[in-house]
Every structure is written in structure tokens, then in C-alpha cells.
Amino acid sequence: xxxxxxxxxxxxxxxxxxxxxxxxxxxxxxxxxxxxxxxxxxxxxxxxxxxxxxxxxxxxxxxxxxxxxxxxxxxxxxxxxxxxxxxxxxxxxx
Numbered sequence: 001x002x003x004x005x006x007x008x009x010x011x012x013x014x015x016x017x018x019x020x021x022x023x024x025x026x027x028x029x030x031x032x033x034x035x036x037x038x039x040x041x042x043x044x045x046x047x048x049x050x051x052x053x054x055x056x057x058x059x060x061x062x063x064x065x066x067x068x069x070x071x072x073x074x075x076x077x078x079x080x081x082x083x084x085x086x087x088x089x090x091x092x093x094x
Contacts, residue, residue, distance in 0.1 A: 018045075031070050033063040 008016045018028065028034065028047055035046045049067075069077060 031066050033067050 006019055006022065008019075010016050023029070026045075026047065028045075033048050035048045037044045037046070069080070072080070
């Protein structure tokens with residue numbers, strides 16, 4: 001990919017769209033886990049396969065679960081959805 005400047009506006013929720021050509025060139029795809037880092041005022045984004053050991057933040061856990069689900073067979077996904085739905089029903093009853 002040709003290195004060119006690309007400008008984006010951060011929305012009210014702090015999100016910014018990474019252009020498709022940049023996502024493709026970097027191998028980023030929907031549901032991938034990325035690690036954000038700030039060094040000397042510059043934000044870097046790195047695709048990672050696994051969350052760092054010990055990071056149990058809600059965002060890290062969600063990213064891990066979403067990545068794991070993408071690799072599960074359909075039957076396992078459906079079973080997990082059923083279990084989660086039942087858990088939510090139980091929470092509402094209590």
C-alpha cells in the first residue's frame with residue numbers, strides 16, 4: 001500500500017473509521033482483536049491473535065470472546081447462544 005496521509009474525524013463516542021484499503025493492507029477484518037498503544041503522542045494499532053495474559057478488562061474479555069466465537073463450529077455457537085439466553089432469562093427473573 002502506498003503510504004499516504006488519510007484524515008478522519010473522531011465521532012462523539014471516540015470512534016474513527018479505518019478506511020477499507022488500509023484494513024485490507026494491514027490484514028484487519030471484522031471481529032479482529034487490535035491492541036492500541038500511545039507513544040510520544042502517536043496512537044498505534046496492532047492486530048493481535050490473543051489478549052495479553054492478565055488483561056481482564058471488559059474490553060479485552062469481549063474481544064477474546066468475539067475472536068473465539070469466530071473460530072467455533074456452528075453447533076458450538078448455537079449451544080453457546082442457547083446457554084447465554086437462558087442465563088439472561090434467569091437474571092431477569094431474579
